[in-house]
Amino acid sequence: MYVVEVATQKKHLIEVLPVETTDYNSLSKARYFFNWKEERKQEVYKVVLKGQNDILGLISIERIPSEWRVHIRLLTVSRENMGNGKVFENVAGNLIAYVAKIAVIDFGVLACVSLRPKSSIAQHYIDKYNMNATGMTLSLEVPEIVNLINQYDHD
Amino acid sequence: MTNKKNIINVDSEYGVDSRYKTSKEREHDSVALMEARLERIKKLPREQVLRTKLLQLKLKMENYLKEPVYDKQNHFANFLETYVDTIYSKRSAFAKDINITPVFLSKVINSHREPKEEFMLKLMIHSEKVFKHVGEFHKGTWYQIYYHEKLCDTMSNQNQWRPKIEKQVKLTESVVK
Numbered sequence: 096m097y098v099v100e101v102a103t104q105k106k107h108l109i110e111v112l113p114v115e116t117t118d119y120n121s122l123s124k125a126r127y128f129f130n131w132k133e134e135r136k137q138e139v140y141k142v143v144l145k146g147q148n149d150i151l152g153l154i155s156i157e158r159i160p161s162e163w164r165v166h167i168r169l170l171t172v173s174r175e176n177m178g179n180g181k182v183f184e185n186v187a188g189n190l191i192a193y194v195a196k197i198a199v200i201d202f203g204v205l206a207c208v209s210l211r212p213k214s215s216i217a218q219h220y221i222d223k224y225n226m227n228a229t230g231m232t233l234s235l236e237v238p239e240i241v242n243l244i245n246q247y248d249h250d
Numbered sequence: 251m252t253n254k255k256n257i258i259n260v261d262s263e264y265g266v267d268s269r270y271k272t273s274k275e276r277e278h279d280s281v282a283l284m285e286a287r288l289e290r291i292k293k294l295p296r297e298q299v300l301r302t303k304l305l306q307l308k309l310k311m312e313n314y315l316k317e318p319v320y321d322k323q324n325h326f327a328n329f330l331e332t333y334v335d336t337i338y339s340k341r342s343a344f345a346k347d348i349n350i351t352p353v354f355l356s357k358v359i360n361s362h363r364e365p366k367e368e369f370m371l372k373l374m375i376h377s378e379k380v381f382k383h384v385g386e387f388h389k390g391t392w393y394q395i396y397y398h399e400k401l402c403d404t405m406s407n408q409n410q411w412r413p414k415i416e417k418q419v420k421l422t423e424s425v426v427k
Contacts, residue, residue, distance in 0.1 A: 127265075128264055128265045129265060129267060159280075162280060162283075162284060164283075166268070167266065167268050168268055168269045169265070169266070169267055169268065169269065170265055170266045170268070171264060171265030171266075172264060172265065174264075177264040178264075196309055199302065199305055199306050199309060200306060200309045200310055200313065203302060203303060203306045204291070204294070204299050204302045204303060204306075205291065206302070207283075207287060209268075209279075209283060210266055210268040211266075211268040211270070211279065212266045212268060213266075216266070220266075227286070227290070229279075229282050229283050229286040229287075230278075230279065230282050230283075231279065232279045232282070232283050234283060234287070236287060236290060236291075237291075237294060237298055237299075237302045238294075238298045238301070238302075241298075241301060241302055241305055241385075244305065244309075244385070245305075245385040245386070248385070248386065249386060
């Protein structure tokens with residue numbers, strides 16, 4: 096999996112890793128928009144450039160085996176990776192694709208990734224990731240979930 | 251508030267807080283989503299089901315290779331079994347496709363025989379043809395699985411093989427002065 100450096104269009108390999116206890120000290124609301132310490136007891140992953148420590152984005156999830164789905168609780172990119180002046184492209188996409196891989200490993204054909212964004216930004220996720228809308232919930236299932244994994248899962 | 255609004259306008263991907271606020275909200279969403287999903291699952295064509303099962307297998311194999319696994323399972327044989335049974339309704343059809351006997355295939359799947367070099371090469375080429383329709387699949391994956399399992403087993407079973415083997419190994423040359 097890789098991100099694209101916007102200025103040079105150079106591809107950089109990334110790793111998605113579990114957030115460690117010590118990481119929480121550096122996860123400020125100013126840079127990562129939410130109070131990530133509230134997610135300490137959840138399953139939380141970070142995306143970093145391969146071999147580096149700086150966190151480019153974060154995702155917190157809940158596995159719900161009884162419904163064959165993984166729910167995205169919280170998702171963010173770091174402040175410098177959003178907007179027109181962003182340093183790297185595809186940070187959020189890689190995090191969603193990583194969670195999609197977890198869902199397919201756990202639940203196969205029944206796999207589902209869900210999230211519940213505010214209505215003002217829901218359309219963005221529908222357009223960019225081809226998500227299905229059911230009421231307030233957006234979801235990725237087969238075949239869209241497979242397409243997303245194949246789109247992002249390259250070295 | 252103005253700042254936050256501007257952020258959303260600039261890039262909706264700065265983040266999503268998707269946590270359920272109440273159990274009622276969660277329950278309502280779960281029921282509605284499940285109903286919609288079941289309808290969509292019913293309409294899935296066979297090729298999508300097959301493609302997803304193969305992707306699941308590929309991801310499981312990649313996960314297995316990420317770190318040492320010390321257990322009693324026969325991982326190579328289990329992955330092979332899933333691979334064959336996902337694609338073929340009869341194992342003998344796979345055996346025919348790669349020009350081996352069904353008996354030999356059965357013995358490999360049941361871990362009664364080691365796969366031969368030729369079997370591994372055929373499996374590699376067969377997988378190339380299959381995964382062309384699924385997604386990226388590294389040519390060396392089956393070999394990696396096989397040797398990863400060998401290595402993990404060898405390291406974890408040292409108490410079984412080491413006493414006998416160690417007696418046969420000497421160092422007669424002086425390495426350090």
